[in-house]
Amino acid sequence: MDRRKFCKSAVAAGVAASYPLLSGCGRSETPVATSANTSIRGISLDGVEIELEKAAIKELGESMTGPVLLSGHPDYDSARTIWNGMHDKRPALIARCMNSEDVSNAVTFARERELLTAVRGGGHSWPGKSICDDGLMIDLSQMNAVTVDAEAKRAHAQGGALLNALDANALEHGLVTTAGVISHTGVGGFTLGAGFGRLNRKYGLAVDNLRSAEIVTADGKIRRASEEENADLFWAIRGGGGNFGVVTSFEFQLHPFERNIFSGGIVWPVEQARDVLEYYAEHAASLSDEMYMGPTLLTTPDGAGLIAMDIVYNGDPVAGEKELEALRKIGTPIDDGVKMQDYMVMQTNQDAAFGHGVRSYAKNAMIKEWSQGLVDAMLDAYNGDPRIFITNHVAGGAVKRVGELDTAFPHRNAEIMLVIVSGWMDPAQDDEAIAATREVYAKLDPFTGGYYSNIDTDRAKVTGNYGPAFERLHAAKVQYDPGNLFRLNSNIKPT
Ligand SMILES: Cc1cc2nc3c(=O)[nH]c(=O)nc-3n(C[C@H](O)[C@H](O)[C@H](O)COP(=O)(O)OP(=O)(O)OC[C@H]3O[C@@H](n4cnc5c(N)ncnc54)[C@H](O)[C@@H]3O)c2cc1C
Known part of the structure; x- marks a missing residue:
């Protein structure tokens, strides 16, 4: 029985009086x-x-x-x-x-x-x-500070810091590292799972920029983990999620960065989505490391179907203009907002749309390559439901050049991580909205291989998804958390 309902019931009052365990109600x-x-x-x-x-x-x-x-x-x-x-x-x-x-x-x-x-x-x-x-x-919400050592090009983020603080503090020093696309996301879970962001084609994932961490393991010890110290633990937390302990501090590599950057969105009516996606499917693999270009199929609350391309060019804007030229010639965009602007505009422009309290469900999967079949499936899966959109995190570039087992995140050969996200406010819609999201995903599933555990809503079996990294992850779990205290995550069971 639900504890709150129980506490409210008349029976509870009688029982509570004679049962001290429940008197906390x-x-x-x-x-x-x-x-x-x-x-x-x-x-x-x-x-x-x-x-x-x-x-x-x-x-x-x-x-x-x-x-x-x-x-x-x-x-x-x-x-x-x-x-x-x-x-x-x-x-x-x-x-x-x-x-x-x-x-x-x-x-x-x-x-x-x-x-x-x-x-x-x-x-x-x-x-x-x-x-x-x-x-x-x-x-860890109060352990949210980020400090920057500009000379060493390092940021230190406490375990409960948000991405906004990481971005903002690094940018103040003309530096940056890969952070995700919604600024109120936590550095902790984001990094431990891998950490995709708009700069990862050039700088790699968040885990590729992690240089050390302080972590409290299940025995209560406060340890340092780096290439030099507890290297097995350091390897495991770079993709193995919260399985190994509570990270109290992350040390990231920072990169020199010009925050006024060629970036923005281009939007077309969904009727032109085939042309946009076919162009993208053909060219995505050959885009420069500087170019982040990611498509989203969505429907506005008043029913307008759209395809939007998210652009961030991390380099010389003249070269960025040139690389974008062909995409800009496709169809007739409703809006082209790609221009020189502060990087934080892009890093915060979806914060409100993904506000706290929304009821949300997501499925995701890694995609090794774009194909005509995938384009057709995306167009078929798009159903005009304003609660659901088909989006992605772009991979490739520097993400792909890291060895499959150099970190515990094994999905290095993917071009993108496809994400189907839905959001609604009315609890009465829960079951139906989740079913509708799964239906969209099912049409895309044949093109996928593995998934990103950080956006894993209902996958119970993690063993196969860690692929060749699993054995080593399992050994680290047995060593650092033999009782599986840290099990509320993409859990690696120690037995
Ligand atoms: C709106 C939204 C946008 C997102 N955008 C991106 C994106 O751009 N790129 C991307 O890669 N992912 C993205 N994600 C996924 C995101 O990376 C995961 O949801 C991640 O787990 C969030 O971390 P958190 O610390 O905020 O979460 P929490 O809910 O606090 O934790 C998530 C998991 O991580 C563990 N954990 C968190 N902090 C620590 C810590 N310090 N030590 C040990 N374990 C810890 C928790 O126990 C839990 O298992 C997004 C998610 C949302 C909801």
């Missing part, structure tokens, strides 16, 4: 762990109800610099709210960490009790893996 004076006056019901890693003793909760609270929020705390609801409105869960405890020691204490508390544990970075997990019912949420 009516708690009003114990919003933080240090003032806990009752035990709380928790849930184990295996889904069994467990008791979190009052003394232990207090001890956790006292060990931490940041607060441990309990249900009823004024910040509890905002802390448990993540980006996708589909996931409304209530952790027993939210450990709002301020530093690596806080994270270590929270991890130790959870491991010792085999308590279900979620780690929240930026909270953008599509499938809602950064939140859980009745477990512990390790909340």
Whole structure:
């Protein structure tokens, strides 16, 4: 039974009086762990109800610099709210960490009790893996600082930093690294899964720019991971997601960058989509590393079908104009907004469209090459539903030149990552909208090979997707998280 409904019921009132584990439902004076006056019901890693003793909760609270929020705390609801409105869960405890020691204490508390544990970075997990019912949420949202060492060309981002802070701080120094396309996404989950962005054809994925990390492993130890130190762990976190511990700090390579950049969008009516996509299919593989060009099929809320091309040219604008010439001659665009403008215009222009609280579902897959069949399938899959759009993250270039096993992200030979995204607000539409999105994806599935686990909503089996990287990932999991404490992710089971 849903816990909230249970708490509201008359039966609950009677039971709660004689069963202290449930009396937390009516708690009003114990919003933080240090003032806990009752035990709380928790849930184990295996889904069994467990008791979190009052003394232990207090001890956790006292060990931490940041607060441990309990249900009823004024910040509890905002802390448990993540980006996708589909996931409304209530952790027993939210450990709002301020530093690596806080994270270590929270991890130790959870491991010792085999308590279900979620780690929240930026909270953008599509499938809602950064939140859980009745477990512990390790909340990194306050560990969100980014500092830049301009001379060394390095950025240090705390585990809960957002991409906006990474971009903004680096740009202030005339530097940049690969960040994703929505600026309120977390650096944490984004990087650990691979990290696609508009500059990756030149600089590689986020994992290719990661130079070191500080990570709290399941034993509570705070470790450094780099090519020189714990190299196996460093390899595993570059694509293996949150399986190996809580990353408290990421160190990124930065690149000199002129932020006023030739970029923008070109938009055509969907009736011209075949011409645009056929051009793209023919030329995508031969575009320069400087050119990021990615198509999206979408429908506006008032029903207008469109194909939009997202352009960022990371180089000499004159060369960019030249490379764009042929695309610009296709059909009759409704809008051509490609011009010299601040890079952050592109990096934030979809933030509002992907605002917090939308109910959303996504499927994705890697595509090795463009073909006529794929173009036909995309046009067939496009169905004019304004909730669904067919988009992609461009790969190729520098992404492709990294060896398949140099990092734990094995899908190096793809040209693009296709993403089918849907968004709606009314919970009554959930089932139907998800089914409609799956239907669109099904038409494209025959052209795909593997998927990006960061945008993995309902794929249960991860073994095959990690391909040749799996064996080494499994060995790292056995070494660093033998009890599978970190399981709310694209999970690699240690057994
Ligand atoms: C609107 C939107 C736009 C996106 N755009 C892009 C894009 O441009 N490019 C791209 O590659 N991906 C993109 N993604 C996918 C994105 O990379 C993943 O959703 C990613 O997991 C988000 O990271 P987060 O820290 O915000 O998420 P969270 O929900 O906080 O966490 C996601 C997963 O990562 C783990 N995790 C997070 N931080 C840490 C940490 N510090 N240590 C250990 N584990 C951690 C969590 O436990 C969870 O399993 C997008 C997603 C959304 C919703």
